[in-house]
Amino acid sequence: MATGLSAVKLEKAIMNLEARLREEFRKDLARQVAKQMQPYAQQMKALRSQVTGLSSSVESKSIPCHSVEPNAGNEADAADFVQVDLDRMLEGEAHDQKPQAQPFVSIELDDSFEEKGSASLSVGTGAGGAARAGAVQEVVREVAQAAMEHHQATIESLDDELGKPGEEKYLKERSLGSLPGDVVEEPVAFLETAWNLVLVLGHTDSGQLDLAIACFLWLASGLMQISFFLILLSEDFLGEPFGKQVEVAKAWRESIAHDFKHMDLGDESLVSRVCRGDGTLILSTPQMQMLDQINAFIGLGKADFEAPYFQPGVLLCMMCILLWCLYLLNEFRQVVFSLEAVSQLPRGPRTQWRRRGSFQTISYGRFAIYCFMRLSRFMIAVGLLYAGVQWLAGTISITELILNAVALSAVLQIDEMVFAALMPKKIQICIQDLEAIKVPYSKGRSQAESIMLLVGITCLMLWPWMYNVGPLSWDMIEVKRQYCGGTQNFVVADNQLQGITAGLVTSEYADQSDHLNQTSLIRFAVRRHIWQEPLGTSNYIRFGKDRADFVLAKEISMYHRNVHDSLCIDFDEIFLGNATHELQEFYRPYFYSASFEAGFPDGASCAEMAHLCSSLEPSARLVRHVCPRTCGCHLQHANPMLKLVGEGCSSACFTERDTAMRFTACEDVDFEESPHLREEWEVFWDSYRPLVEQRVGVNLSSPSLSFLPDFLAHVKKVGCPGLDIVTMDPVTRSPWCSGSSLFYAPLAAWCPQTCGCHTSAALTEWCPRSCEGCKDTAIFPTNLPVSDCAQAHQLGLCEALPVQAAVLCAATCDACSALYNNGTIV
Template identity: 35%
Template sequence: MVEAAAEPILVVEDPVARAEFDAAIRRLEKRMEQLEMQLRPVPVPETSLPDTTVLGNSQPHALRICEAIVGDEGEVSDAPGEDAELPEQTSDQIQFGESVWSLPLVLDFRRFPLWDSIFAMLLFIVNLGMQAMFSSILLSDNFADAGVQVEEERENARRWRVSIAHDWRYMDLSETSLVTRVCQSDGALILSTPQAELIDQINSFLGLGPGDFEPGFLQPGIFLCSICILHWGLCVYKEFRSVWLALEAVIMIPRASQSTIIENRLSSLSTPRLVIVLMSFVLRIAIASIMLVAGVNWLGRTTSITELMLNAVALNGIMDVDELLFAGFIPVSVRQSVRRLEPVKMKYSRSRSQCESFGLCLLLGATILVPYLLYLEPLTAGMVSIKWEMCGGNQTFVVANNPEVQQIIGYKTQEARNDQEPTLSEIAVDRHKFQEGGPPEYIFFSASRTLFSADIDEDMGGASARVPSCIETEMLSPGAPGYGDPIFSPILHARMRSALVSLGQPPGTSCEGVAHLCSRPDARLLRLLCGDTCGCTDPFSSPWHKVPSQGCSNGCNIRTENILATQPCEDQPRGDVWKEFRDGYTAALSEFYGTNVSEVVIWPMASDILRQLEVTGCSGLGVPELQVEMISQTPWCQGHDRLFRPLAWLCPRSCGCVEHPSSHCPVNCKANASG
């Protein structure tokens, strides 16, 4: 038996031909995959598979497919796939929206029940009236001028700043001015709350801190406002595009003497119906245009983030009125007729698509850029200027007008509230607010409203004159005659606590424990209560502040004069008292005049006088050039009733009290002269 000869195997030995063969195979595989994806043949049962030799064709079925793909030259033919270019023209289907505005296309008294037609027509009129009313309201002055009016608010801020913000009557117990409290968003404010709310709005809108006046890159309000304006623009542009597409679709519908709908398809439109439809399109465009401009103006002037969100939602709701009426009130027969309308096919070219994309890109950019330049950038600058008028510059002062001397009196306040270091008034209120019994720890209660007003206006000179005794030696010291008095002791201890706390000392400290503070200019109450410790009863102590207006009581001064009466009318030897007198010079005069006297022009000469007196002692008072304190122009020997007692108490002979005793001379010198 002869075996059949084996079929020869094609072997490609040429390397170039082999590479071309492999490339052709890869192209063939790629085309096969594309063809398989596009054809997606439905699987059929095996019994129905076609015979590979149908119609006498002995070639396999797969081979015929390959021949269809591969040409005579062995090249792979083009087939639709991923690399295929888009056609020059394409079609789209325009569906009329489910809106009240679509009613003119289908509404016909012959096709629908009478009441359905009448009610649908009324809803169309209601929709038109509502949107027209909304448009007129948005164009009214109340909405056109909504938001912050920069010029008006800036003027209001200026008037508030110069008339109320620095008024001393509105300074709180922590000695913080009203403008400081407003600009630092003090939550305890009961005055100027509109100004505080405006500052809070500006800070939150621009992302500013209490002391910032330059907005950073991220401004929450501006960013959110841009998004809301863009969102509103997109809502209106959607309306524009719907109208434009509907207009194109209506134009494509044939004209006839009568409008007809055949199998849910608008077959023809009559001229009167076409006019009504076109008029509805014009009204939609007009209303949308008005609402676009008015809405952007409204949003661009809104300065509250919360109101901005609410306004954006409200505007979007206005645009949806037609759809809400359609979904909620249109009769079922009319609604189904609109829903079942077949879309109108439209053809679009590639060039039109590109032009439309380019135009929409420009429109999107203009929607972001134009409102920012017209509204948001000026709004930012205006809000910063308003805040500067209200909070810029120096906040830490209050003023009062003294009409008697025709002078404006100022007082420097705290830079900010410090709850960690409360003032004496705050401590007094805090300790007494829940106290149910016992004497108050810090507060001295007046017996009547008249006395209350008098006690508020009383100065230390009046208080010292009303004290007939030297409090420390006669009432506060153990063993004193008035020590432990049930009436006066609680009052004096409350004052002692106030004096200590105001000087930064613990409330329970005794007079001896604060002796080093007696020379401070602001220790007036301490000198009133601790007169003996503070030197009010020592005629030869440093003369600074040893006068009634600085706290030395009338009773202590009487004790001092009694001590002087027992002393000879002679100058005291030069000692430490002159050094103390010179050391307290700058602080005493600076406190009295409310400014640093060491910066005045004549300070070198004034301080040189006291330096020479420290060296010479009492004998220097005999030199004419050294006899007068240069800044206050007060003779040293006579003293100053609000600064220092007469140096004649230290130097009676050098001050001429022996030969010519006067009112400022010690009592002993007057007695010697009369004797």
């Protein structure tokens, strides 16, 4: 027997084969009998003709003489006279009875023959008529007896030729032809499970140990399935409802997702990396995996938030649930069919067997226990149906759905596996020998059952869709929106000293291929040091001498770096020329890093990097730091935008600038006479608007600043006098003359007269020193070997250092002649 053929299919195949064999045997037997009866059928027809003639002759007082020999010209159909009862024949064979005791072939004369014969026999009068009637009857008896003897011999020869019919259990069944036309019989087999143990218990001729083991296995298989049901529904197994992930996503997004500590080396926020599925990510990997599962389940792209029409995970989930429901519907039908089949057995006080595997009667107690066990199996199946649907509907991984469905199907096969692997063999054989019971199945019942199954499977599919799978897909989209919706490209940090939240706009990710191919400075420096540079020596990495030096290099700001910088030189002369400097190794990573940001990884001259001198980008700080002279950090009338210590210009350059301004005129710049300076002036005012919008985040189109665009255009045109119209920067709230410590240098260097430097009794720190006149400085530097001008004059420093003497001690050193216009302020 094929391993894939179930018991029900086998019973159906046997039943259909039996029906075909019966029909073929009947037809073949009828053909053989008809062939042998042909001569007798002709004699019967001839006899009928004689009877008819005899009747007419009796009336006319004359008896014609007719022959009863077969007449080839008057052949009759044997089927009109011969009737074969195959069921009676098979029943007789089954009871080992002789065919003569149970006649199954008969010859029937038609009504007209018998009526006419009897009429003719009754018409005659006297002894002559009676004699003629007796002669006719004798002829009929002789012909019929000869025909029956010949028929019996024919059947016996057919038995030898065709063989006996099949096994005993099929001979006992009534013929299919006796059923109504719209009714068929469905054989219900007893499956090989421990649940059928009660049917054979006490009739297996097994030992006590086998019976005890069998009962234990039945109880264990049921408890195992109940345990699976309880485990599947436990919160530890199912987990929390997926809808709660919405709050988890909110908490993650509002906490570590935008934490500046989790930016990568390319200044990309953590949430941006998670949402695009960065494979190099080592933080928040569970969130990234969940987003990957959501995208695969719903069929979303990484940047999509609207569910498409085709959702592969939802479809696959419903198909797996359908598969599981079909498993259970089949189980329900088997339970119902088995109960219906057993209910057709006669019931009595004791269980009796017709033969091995065939019930004659079943006891009331055994029937009740069997019904209870089958109903228990039904309830366990209902529980497994609910638990399985909940488990499948809660599976968010599209790759695990089919595996879970297959795993669930194995739970239903626990009975069969326990039966096949552990059930004692003697009890196995007894259960396997149970004969199938045929259940009548009408056309009306089939249609009603089909409607019930259709309604049932429809309800079973609507239930998980409305309460599980549909809400799950909506929750998935909401979870993804909480994780990745809105603005991603910013990070924040908490300034507890000021009680504010500081933020930074991070770089925006464009494309995965661009990300893999793009090279930030830090990644370039790392890659280059990995493969091309000796350990601890690099053009792009400043290696610290120890951990403290490393921490200092990592955290020191550009402002603190430049405050203590005593150099104001362009370093391209050192690294690209033949010059040397004792601090060139210290400045090496600064110079090459600036070259990289300018687009020249292998080094660039300051002239090639000059376009970044007034740039608002943070990377331009390095250019101003290594090329301060090219960027004009030491000049009085250079573009003041970002010419600050914190923006790259060293304090040495500002000292040089202040010294130079001691010898210039204390006058406003005349842009008519200096057109090259007008260009620098206009560039500054053109840079002001993008500066405050990018660095401060102020929208100059707001109503409170609506006047500012007109002011910018006016001051560009008229020069220094325009500063009298609006003396304060409306954004930074500081005077234009004093500048902004964060954004631009003091404009008093350009417009000292407009700023009132020439009339001030006490010169402010942001005014040019030339407006001080021929006076000693009010604030003597503390980093010099002398404490005041008198001590410097006493030590003879006025003659030794004439420039410094004119700058600091013009009156004491009598150095006014070195100043512009002899230090006279006009």
